[in-house]
Amino acid sequence: MSISDLYSSGKHKQEIGHFASIVKIAKVDGIISEGEQELLDRASKKLNISEEEYTLILKSPEKFPVNSPVSYDERIERLYLLTKMIFADEEVAKEEVGILRKIALALNFSDKNVEKVCDEAIHLILNDNDLDDFTIAIKNVNLN
Template identity: 60%
Template sequence: MSISDLYYNSEHSKEIGHFANIVKIAKADGEISDGEKDLLIKMGKKLNISLEEFTIILNNPEKFPINPPVSYDERIERLYRLTKMVLANGDVHLKEQKLFEKIAVGLHFPNDRAEKVCAEAIELVIKNVDLDEFIPAIKKVDKA
């Protein structure tokens, strides 16, 4: 399967781009922990990523653009999943944090608020807030 074959439809291409971002964060500190591996498998299934796509993306996530959804709530949902990966191994490394902020900007969170939005996202996930609580909390921080 070639990389262009992964872009069969636009919705799936968004899922692939999102999964690639999750992989980038998992690999940011140089290795993928067992917790990150488990989360990648779970997220891959949730995003309908085939085993072949999973392998291609895992080996070269940089080849895939962010490709954010139009819906603001869907972008926040992606931020939620990315935050889960940032915290999958229990702590936040500086490289992961910086990449997380860069991806947040790519998801169309304003550059001047990305750091604050990401910090709040991390705090919310640490507090085990579910997605229904996460979305309005991020909107509040993003609009502040």
Template identity: 70%
Template sequence: MSISDLYSSGQHKQAVGHFASVVKIAITDGIIEEGEQKLLDKTAKILEIGEEEYKAILKNPDKYPVNAPVSYDERIERLYRLAKMILADNNVSKEEMALMRKISIALNFPVDNAEKVCDEAIHLIMNDNDLDSFTDAIKKVNAV
């Protein structure tokens, strides 16, 4: 196995873990709403999740660990997708926020700042910030 195969495989595991996190947010209330379904489909395509993997992850998302990327910007992008999923059904529940905080900590955001980062992430998505604006704002909120 070549080094590029290993790198590719590692990236795919990260993508699968991230998709599973997005699925967990979508199913928190027990129902995948139409907006959530559209976002799941779009996210699966972006992350190159195949149909069989998609079905397996939907069936048991807890089976897949988060596998945080090393890049800070990639971790922020994952937070962006999670926040978008929370708001896909135009409803933010306590359970979704609690799960988002756990996932943000797994993405290596500081434990003592996770609530602030997640609250800001939701606020930014509610105000239709794009990824670049979102990234800049999260970096300011997360500055230590």
């Protein structure tokens, strides 16, 4: 097995863990809405999740750990996608925010700043900020 094979399988494990995190947020209220389903379908394609993996993850997302990327920008992008999932059904449940904070911790955001970072993430998505603006704002909040 070459180094590139190891890297790609490690990268795919991160993508599976990330997709499972998105599914956890979608399933928190027991129902996957049409908007959530659309976001799950788009995310699965972007993350190269096979149909078999999709089915397994949808059935038991808790079986797949969060594998945080090393890159700070990639971690912020994951937070962005997770926060978008919270708003996919146009409702924000307290449980979804709790899961978002736990996943943010797993993405290596500081426990000291995780509440502030997640609150800002929610505010940014609520105001339709794109990924670039989201990244800048999260970096600013996470510094303080």
